[in-house]
Amino acid sequence: MSTLIAGTPLAGRVAVVTGASSGIGEATAERFAELGAKVALLARRKDRLEDVAERITSKGGIALALPTDVTDRAAVRAAAERISVELGNVDLVFANAGVQLISEIGDLKTEDWDAQIDLNIKGVMNTIQAFVGSLEAAGTDGRPADLITTSSIAATRVLEKFQVYSGTKAYISHITRLLRTELGRKNVRVSTVEPGMVNTELPDHVTDPDASKLMADLIHQIDVLQSADVAETVSFVAALPKHVNLTELTILPTAQII
Amino acid sequence: MPFVDQITLEDNRYPLRHRVAVITGAESGIGAATAAALHARGAAVALLGLDGRRLEEQRSRLPGDGLSFAAVADVTDRQAMSRARRQIMDSIGVPDLVVSNAGVMNGGPLRDADVHDMTQMIEVNVLGMLHTAQLFLPDLEEAAVGSRPSDLIFIGSIAGEVLFPNFSVYGASQAAIAQLARTLRAEIGPNGVRVKLVEAGVTLTRLGKGISDRVARRELEDLREIDLPLTPDEVADAVAFAATLPPHVNLSELTVVPTKHGRLGAV
Ligand SMILES: NC(=O)c1ccc[n+]([C@@H]2O[C@H](COP(=O)([O-])OP(=O)(O)OC[C@H]3O[C@@H](n4cnc5c(N)ncnc54)[C@H](OP(=O)(O)O)[C@@H]3O)[C@@H](O)[C@H]2O)c1
Numbered sequence: 001m002s003t004l005i006a007g008t009p010l011a012g013r014v015a016v017v018t019g020a021s022s023g024i025g026e027a028t029a030e031r032f033a034e035l036g037a038k039v040a041l042l043a044r045r046k047d048r049l050e051d052v053a054e055r056i057t058s059k060g061g062i063a064l065a066l067p068t069d070v071t072d073r074a075a076v077r078a079a080a081e082r083i084s085v086e087l088g089n090v091d092l093v094f095a096n097a098g099v100q101l102i103s104e105i106g107d108l109k110t111e112d113w114d115a116q117i118d119l120n121i122k123g124v125m126n127t128i129q130a131f132v133g134s135l136e137a138a139g140t141d142g143r144p145a146d147l148i149t150t151s152s153i154a155a156t157r158v159l160e161k162f163q164v165y166s167g168t169k170a171y172i173s174h175i176t177r178l179l180r181t182e183l184g185r186k187n188v189r190v191s192t193v194e195p196g197m198v199n200t201e202l203p204d205h206v207t208d209p210d211a212s213k214l215m216a217d218l219i220h221q222i223d224v225l226q227s228a229d230v231a232e233t234v235s236f237v238a239a240l241p242k243h244v245n246l247t248e249l250t251i252l253p254t255a256q257i258i
Numbered sequence: 259m260p261f262v263d264q265i266t267l268e269d270n271r272y273p274l275r276h277r278v279a280v281i282t283g284a285e286s287g288i289g290a291a292t293a294a295a296l297h298a299r300g301a302a303v304a305l306l307g308l309d310g311r312r313l314e315e316q317r318s319r320l321p322g323d324g325l326s327f328a329a330v331a332d333v334t335d336r337q338a339m340s341r342a343r344r345q346i347m348d349s350i351g352v353p354d355l356v357v358s359n360a361g362v363m364n365g366g367p368l369r370d371a372d373v374h375d376m377t378q379m380i381e382v383n384v385l386g387m388l389h390t391a392q393l394f395l396p397d398l399e400e401a402a403v404g405s406r407p408s409d410l411i412f413i414g415s416i417a418g419e420v421l422f423p424n425f426s427v428y429g430a431s432q433a434a435i436a437q438l439a440r441t442l443r444a445e446i447g448p449n450g451v452r453v454k455l456v457e458a459g460v461t462l463t464r465l466g467k468g469i470s471d472r473v474a475r476r477e478l479e480d481l482r483e484i485d486l487p488l489t490p491d492e493v494a495d496a497v498a499f500a501a502t503l504p505p506h507v508n509l510s511e512l513t514v515v516p517t518k519h520g521r522l523g524a525v
Binding site: 180187188225229232240247249250251 | 486
């Protein structure tokens with residue numbers, strides 16, 4: 001992906017990216033940094049986060065690796081405190097960490113249900129609770145402020161066996177509309193990105209053979225999205241003039257039908 | 259500067275060079291701004307619309323020496339559109355980026371609505387978009403061969419999603435556009451044509467200037483009175499960004515609203 005955004009439109013911004021150790025989050029954190037933002041990196045894998053931070057700093061950027069399980073509310077709050085001390089007031093939040101686990105409802109894989117609800121819904125709410133105050137403060141000060149989430153096309157599609165994952169993403173898409181009603185007037189932009197198939201580690205966690213095949217076939221047969229494609233688009237959203245809110249975006253591989 | 263470096267520079271500044279764009283409703287508002295944004299990024303542009311003088315005025319304002327063309331063509335007139343298509347091919351080339359933008363908005367309680375106004379909204383907003391899409395589809399599919407970028411972009415409205423009482427016909431026409439865009443995306447995406455739906459929130463244009471119903475006019479004015487509504491240029495920037503993404507990436511739906519308009523419509 002050749003980059004489309006020029007200069008450093010995110011200079012002066014302090015960003016937090018959850019799920020920054022791989023895939024979409026990693027690429028977006030790196031792009032935010034290239035575009036001038038200081039970036040806090042959250043995910044569980046410390047070594048991976050440190051690699052990302054290292055790459056950012058070697059290119060002259062500023063990054064802070066904070067190994068954090070975002071399903072742990074207190075841990076996210078503690079991370080927020082460290083960020084505000086070390087990087088400043090957060091004004092750009094990319095709540096992106098998520099997991100996709102596919103099974104038939106009758107299989108009662110309740111642990112998988114919980115894992116998705118805990119990360120995709122509660123993890124995002126934990127991220128919001130830790131940073132919404134900082135975003136509101138930025139908006140009230142007349143600075144740009146963004147809450148951007150990663151939903152999925154699963155939020156609107158009807159895919160067999162994707163019930164819990166799709167439900168968690170529908171929650172994310174709809175709460176975007178709801179949060180706008182409260183945060184818009186405070187000058188906080190709320191956006192959600194619904195990607196189609198992106199080549200990341202996401203499918204690696206899937207154990208259902210049909211779903212694995214569906215995703216493997218897509219990756220094999222069509223030119224799917226790369227994380228950098230999504231990163232450029234998310235960065236565009238954040239770099240727009242502060243009264244322009246690109247609030248809902250669907251980004252798909254051109255050839256993907258679903 | 260070595261030749262190769264020059265190419266990179268051109269790529270960055272004019273990412274849409276070699277593209278041939280057609281924009282309907284290009285004499286003002288989002289259409290005119292989109293023509294300018296695409297042209298500024300290097301595309302040859304054809305401006306279609308109803309008012310020849312204003313089209314020519316917009317066309318002559320485009321800076322630089324890039325290709326441009328303007329023609330009067332009513333999107334509801336299949337023959338005129340077909341003629342315009344041939345003229346575009348003769349003057350600037352085969353279109354690979356079509357922005358179906360022409361639209362009209364009227365308002366007022368349905369009970370009192372003028373039949374002519376109702377019909378016009380459906381004819382321009384729905385049938386006009388269908389004619390535009392169908393006429394240029396062969397060109398777009400041809401352009402997409404060999405994984406080259408090819409775009410069919412529908413400019414719709416948030417009125418297709420949220421409810422604005424007194425704007426039922428307009429809202430219905432916008433919902434039709436949305437479903438047309440989504441369905442076509444699945445239909446021709448596999449052929450490489452990137453069908454996109456842009457749903458714009460309150461943008462300062464001439465849209466709705468002819469509304470005669472006092473209540474509907476008042477409602478529209480109230481919506482536009484927020485501090486910092488969108489300008490057509492801002493919507494156009496989003497359209498241009500989407501068109502500039504690599505061919506395998508389709509930013510297939512995007513909703514752009516003024517930040518302050520958190521809550522809109524009745525629901
Ligand atoms: N790939 C796609 O096709 C696609 C399509 C639509 C939507 N999405 C969404 O995109 C988002 C990013 O996914 P991806 O595709 O980039 O997949 P990925 O490569 O698997 O990345 C997921 C990220 O989430 C982090 N994470 C997992 N559990 C966590 C926890 N408890 N606390 C903190 N971080 C945690 C992971 O890091 P650690 O393991 O180090 O914690 C990793 O950085 C997800 O929300 C996903 O649902 C992906």
